[in-house]
Amino acid sequence: MFNFFRLVHNENIKIYARVRTWIMLGVLGLVGLLMPVLFGYVSEDIGVWSAMNTLLQFWFLPTVFTIAVAADTVAGEFSRGTIKLLLIRPWSRIKILLSKYIAVALFMLALYALLVGLGLGMSVLLFGHSSGTTDILGQLSGSLSDYFWWSLLYRLVDCLIYVTMAFMFSSVFRSNSLSVALTIILLFMGGLITLLVNPAKYELGRYLLFANMDLSQYISDETGSYGVSSLGFSLSVLAAYYVSFLILTFWVFRKRDVAA
């Protein structure tokens, strides 16, 4: 088992040895540092947690960055041809793919930790003294800090789904650009698709992946955005999609003839 972590270590090296990764980290670091400053200018009396909730609107940044890395981790090895030298080691393909998936998931956590860590540090520094009465998110029940942590958790769930999707496309299509494009199209089209197959009107719509994402819809209303669902139901649907994505990913990768 110890040796398996050396595979994950290898994958981490392949992620962090690249300039691209450090540009992503730099951009995210700047957003975490500068956005609270901007919030301070825009709003006179903003509290730490209001600032953090606003900062979380930038969730798409770490998500898109992780999607790019996830898409590259399998497809990139195919396009560079390095997959051959990787697969002729005494490791099953399942373990090699799993090490890649774990490295990508760790990268996702690192990006969110960077954004939230720097953002929180700056917010405390800038607004720590403020009473924080201004509620820029509108009326809410519960404390703003609770709201933030739950939103963050739900964003991480969403991100993991998108990243798993990108990982699946990467394994199935072996094309970096196609995987990124498809995932990001779905990321931004999801809302529109749900609008067309409105879960409030059509039973089928309730089973759509996108109708069940953004679990923060259940914070303000227990029946969700469309008033026909519940947190438990959405979690089950997400789990079903997640598991099917992973099964397809691993099955295709294990069976595939490598002719890169």
Add this chain to the structure above:
Amino acid sequence: MEIISDKMPVPGSKSKMTGDPVVRFDNVVKRIGRKTIIEGLTLDVPPGQVFGFLGPNGSGKTTTIRMMTGLMAPSSGDIVIDGRSITRDFEQAISQVGAIVENPEMYSYLSGYRNLKQYARMRSDVTKERIDEVVQFTGLDRRIHDKVSTYSLGMRQRLGVAQAILHRPKLLILDEPTNGLDPQGIRELRDYLRELTRKEGTTVFVSSHLLSEMELMCDTVAIIQAGKLIDVRELHGEADIHATLETIFDVGERIEEALALLGGGEIRSGQLVVRTNREGIAEINNLFVQAGIAVYGIRALTRTLEDQFLEMTGGGGIV
């Protein structure tokens, strides 16, 4: 005087076995779509040899190597490496294998050394000392900490060899290993492969379409064409290959007269060609001189493996 008129004998016959085969192809078939790439390949690779796998472009060499390394699954049949099936017992079988499949593609954004470390981490038996030893050995020591993106093709090829031998495999598979190497590098590789088989008992499986190269490198050569095994032959060294020579005698205008005098040989594209041995050449020369036929030149028309190969594969090739 001995003039040999029948077809040139085939040097060596089927390979003699010494010990259990390191690789055993058991009726391996590979179909991709409706096209059959490999048609029932059955072949044993004896241990401790440099074994050549020779065939024109598109004959299925790389496909065979992909199947040997588990990158592709055979449609039917099996490949057994060191007694273990590559399809059913992949991890055990592949642990005895080091390989370069096609071009040695590396992570260009990492240094050569960090590339080797990647592969070292995937095994428990590669020490830091071993990495250094392999780096020394492949002559990369001065550039090993540079990024691979700055390497020439020859240096990448060397790095490819380095990753393949890192874990002292019993079976080393090299796909067109001389690609991109300069004559000096080819020579070094050849000497190295010899050393590996002799000192460590490694079996080397080399594919190539460069016939002259294979003649110098291999103990045994299997010839494949259009996915079918045509022949397996041992190469006993140059003496056997060139035991009988086709020799051209340049006798100027009196060629018909010379042919009649000789009572053998043939006229091929205006030249007198005689198949004989070393002593025969001297005797024929003497005969001509005594008959007053001036001999302006004698030269050997050696038939290399290449000629035999082209003859066998019909000179054409890509099917």
